Amino acid sequence: MRSRPYHHGALRAALITSALQAIAEVGPAGWSLRDLARRAGVSHAAPAHHFGDKKGLLTAIAVDGYLMLAAELDRTWQETRDFAEIGVAYVRFAVSNRAHFEVMFRPELLRSSDPALEEVRRVSSTRLYGPIEAMRAADPSFETTAAATAAWSLVHGLASLWLGGNLPRALGDDPETIARSVVTYLFRPLPARGRSGVG
């Protein structure tokens, strides 16, 4: 039997993998750095070498998440040129990368002013604003910021509610299908314009 080598070799990556697994299982609060060390088979003090503390590790995960999100949105826009599909892609990202998503928007878990984090945040927001700007060219009454916020809010809320198990079962169990159906209600004509009073 080979004894365990002194150096793990890829401990940083292994810790991130374990953390993602732990987050998916019990949320970002349900485990300690010592837990991760145990999972990775290293001594309990080893994680501090790479991340300092738990916030450092979660910040690294958030950075990865924003990069993946930006890539996914970009790929979708290049392929489809369909704004609605960007929204669907956002939900797909959240559901497929639940652990990343759960950490990315919880500032109390992160070093929010980490420069790398701020940079990837900025980059990924341009993946939303670009396409919205294009829509404004077609209808100048669109205010870019408000319209982008509406779109972002819709898909962000949908993803959050779905992940929290808060949506009615009647919608089915495929989040991507749900998203595709729900986003059609953004920028959709009202039956009667102006005040929507109907009661």
Add this chain to the structure above:
Amino acid sequence: MRSRPYHHGALRAALITSALQAIAEVGPAGWSLRDLARRAGVSHAAPAHHFGDKKGLLTAIAVDGYLMLAAELDRTWQETRDFAEIGVAYVRFAVSNRAHFEVMFRPELLRSSDPALEEVRRVSSTRLYGPIEAMRAADPSFETTAAATAAWSLVHGLASLWLGGNLPRALGDDPETIARSVVTYLFRPLPARGRSGVG
């Protein structure tokens, strides 16, 4: 000097108040039942008498939250009969009752199958579905569930993003104003119908 009476008198309420304060300050994970006991000036074992454990306390807070939310949405609908204003009220509730809101949608913090919780959840969802049903009467192409989910997602996402400090500053600093502007993009005509490709 009067010595502290043996019975607190209203410990249950005092613990909830302290918990709300603590959540607002450091989030739902940053404190212990012993912390709350200290704040309330009682012995560290006293909280268990009323709530069993932290989940029990947070569940009680969530129940209160749903009741307050349902009341706020109902009041708004009765007063305005304007569906958009229900969305604004949702955001107003979240921002004014941040601690409640942060707990209500985090199932891992709650006893999700608590009967009282399930009941108030059900009640508060009818405050959304009722008005949406009314809109469907005016436009049969509305699918109640999908349209309600779109509306809920939009305001839920907006509230979450605002509370997390994730929205661009350009929107201003009054969440109710932001909400009123953003919800106009729900059910709003697109410049060109069908595929929204513009690139």
Add this chain to the structure above:
DNA sequence: TGTACATCAGTGAACGCGCGTTCACTGATGTAC
């Protein structure tokens, strides 16, 4: 109005546990010459 008793709310000492942090260390790897 008084007494006896049950129930309820809160006490405080004790427990075992897992945590993050510190620190002197060891083993492996990379680099200069």
Add this chain to the structure above:
DNA sequence: TGTACATCAGTGAACGCGCGTTCACTGATGTAC
């Protein structure tokens, strides 16, 4: 190709701390008669 040395990654024992939980208790309140 060999040697010396610096740097880096990970070890493991020790620490003090706050936590939830237990348990026998005490003091206050409510109720029956």
